[in-house]
Amino acid sequence: MNWRNLVAALVAVALGALAWRTGRWAGLVFLAGVIVLWVLLHVTRLMTVLKRAADRPLGYVGSAVMLNSRLHRGQPLWKVIAQTRSLGELQTERDAQPEIFRWRDEGGTYVDCTFADGRLTGWQMIRPAEPARPPEEAPAEPAPESPVAQA
Secondary structure, eight states: OOHHHHHHHHHHHHHHHHHHHHHHHHHHHHHHHHHHHHHHHHHHHHHHHHHHHHTSOTTBOSOHHHHHHHOOTTOBHHHHHHHHTSOOEEOSOTTOSSEEEEEEOTTSOEEEEEEETTEEEEEEEEOOOOOOOOOOOOOOOOOOOOOOOOO
């Protein structure tokens, strides 16, 4: 059990005690209504994010460079999906921890994001290697025209 679950349980108990003390059963019913409203708002937000992501190709992002600049540690997976508006392409085995997802742009640049327990722990942006170009040759100068004898 991590510290967030412990804090959430303590806050729930404290709110329940406060609701009971101020309004008895009416206070508890009010608290239950507030909790249900919060859960519905959260589910609606998640469904909106997933609906937008369903309309885009898997693992696609408009600009991998912009995604790289907007990421920060501890960010939940659903917020990264909201930024990219696309589900990431899973690079690891299913249900293995940590999970690595990849988002790629049209230029071939991609960002690999590592998530542990649904939170971003690290990321790496990879740009494609530049193809080796032959050295540019000096433009060929036209050969001087030879005088042609006119008959």
